[in-house]
Amino acid sequence: MIRRHARAIMPIAALAIGAGFGTTAFSGTAAAATTDVVRSGAADDSYSSSARPSYNFGASDTLVAGRQGTDTMISFLKFNVAGLGTGVTVKNAKVTLTNASRTLPGSISLSRVADAKWSEQTLSAKNDPALGAVVATVKPASGATSVTFDVSGVVKGAGTYTFAVTSTAANSLARFSSAEAKSGQPALNLTVTRPAAPAPAPTTPAPTTPAPTTPAPTTPAPTTPAPTTPSDCAVGAKLVPTCGVLWGAAAGGFSDVPRDEALKTFEAKSGRTSTIYHTYHKGDELFPTKDEIAMTNDPAHPRTLMLNWKVSYGTTWAKVAAGSQDARIDRLATYLKANYTKQFFMVLHHEPENDVNPAAGSGQTAKDFAAMFRHTALRLKADGVNNAVFVIAYMNYEKWNNTAWWGDLYPGDDVVDWVGVDTYNNAQPGGFHYGDFNYLMNRTNSASFPGWYTWATTKHPAKPIMVAEWGVYDSSTKVDGRNKANVYATVLPQLAKMPQIKGLVYFETAHDQSGHDIRIDDTPEALAGFQKIAADPRFNVKL
Template identity: 45%
Template structure:
């Protein structure tokens, strides 16, 4: 776990503007070094760990379990604490909730929040960019100022690719998404929210990356602190290398998402904001072997600074529970306890 100075709980506007789009890459060490029980690593104002990577998850999704029960249950199952808790909000919901604040401020094991927000399902991206939800954004900003001064990750309408409508005037073109993201972030900042570390989250699939509008989704370095992908291990993926660099023969020019992010965003940290391994009925050892591959291969990807698992027995395309069989559970516990993810400590409020 990475030690973060207490002063990083909140930041000034000047500090945030100097960090945004700076292009600075944090150095990476291949192993955690403990000095008299104190963490050896630190994190920047944008929550970039100086070595290793944050370990996190979205726990027990689609089970109906309240968030605190889900977190404690998942951490007990994996035998380790999560650095980052991934939660989802939509519309006019205010966040973080009281339960999420308690989890973030848990004195025994504080957690960073990765808050995933879709501002509206009733307005187009163009309408939001034009100010249609400004009152909602302002209300949220006031709530955040009063309730949660700590730094947190914020992604806005994650995985936009499959929501793009490229037709003229749809209000849902890729350029409309970029304008919406920019507007929301800048409006929050204008309203005094200086502690949100912003994340642009892509699906991480080659078919969407091949679209002619794909590059137009990006909102700009000044409003994006981290870039993220949400890849899942389907039948075409055999190990972690294949997960973060998916390719397909029919999209021969696509190098894979991690390679693309290295070239496109060389100075930005990469987050794997969702990843999951589906149960394979014909190969019950697949999950165990896959989790072992993450331990072997993660150090090949020094720009990945956070890895957040999507733990759900009822994910849309299958079971991504990390302990759907005992061998998988043991391998996941070994991964969660790996020193690469235990070199830094979450900041205490």
């Protein structure tokens, strides 16, 4: 587990009390006692959901407590208080949580939890610890910015303290910033009194005569820089890296610039070769093209391909599943076996949600997509294409995730090698889809959907995750380069908390369908922020 800096225990302020403050050691008077406020951040925090008993929310930037319909959510907090020093006494202790929602329920309780062995990485409603006695109950104003619970009766000194946050209000949830949030993380604040330091004994300095010294010759010891990442990170079966994360890009989208040229420009700007080269094809197109193959044969810039194919172009998913495009599939298989035998990623019809027609008989239902995916993958394998690594690429958009049919899209573990997602964030503060990397991967507006990363790691824990497309745009009337840079700054620390992500592929374009500028260098500040991500050694994975 990556330890958060915000979770370390630290003194916030020292407030001197008593008339002795300001005296010097020469007075011979003992210094007065002092009062400090010592802060501990949450060592672990998460929440459970009775309606989603197998979900884990440890990576979420939000803690939720309360009842929504039949779903009861409980937030759990664990604080480790280090030794406070000899003679230090705790005057009072308070837990403070920052409101992350518009309104709060009228009553919120904090209960003691005896079991401190739980972990935010594994906690769920199936294994959450039992709640003990209520320690404190608050009745906050609906729009209060924070709530504070007095836990002085429990916290008396060093130790591990675990609490649960609950609310019995019907259909009114409390949402608080978790330790993964950018600000307002949970805190346990202890007001402590430190004993007065003893007065120094009077001393008479002895006369000193410096002894002659001859400096000893020094020879700097040879040093070898410690490796910042394992030197043997490589791809194994199904192109899954043994350690680290695959780095990639799809550049030049919605433009006339050849994709290979656009990728080389992207690589020059970012400062790193894109190990994954993402391209797009449809219908009867044969791929990879000669130019795409050439990009994988560059010894100075080793790359692998992620080829996106809309096999149902000009027809429906149901017809493909019924065999109407078998000749198209067989023709591509023949081409692949003759022209490209290296392993590559194959995405079948990315972002299918946009093309779902849930009406029975449409040929474009979610179940039709799953059948099309299965048929195509199995047909290619039967044709002898054994170098394709199949990826399903969802579209991370709340209105689709909340539909009754969304779960029907998944084709089955036997034909899916990687679970992928296309997801984008707005860098405009307060704008629609504004947020950090955790929000990019886990946003939700429904009590029934936990966020995409949480869903994927819970429902498909054995599958590596491919961020098949991601990007950041700024919808501000006047673009401020710091906005994108601030979002980029959250990527590396929050990516470290999402170990199932094994591939990260940026989609760059000056104008997408909505006119968004997703270039990494639309401002100098944005480029500098992105280059910091690209320079990270976790992406040093060898093909």
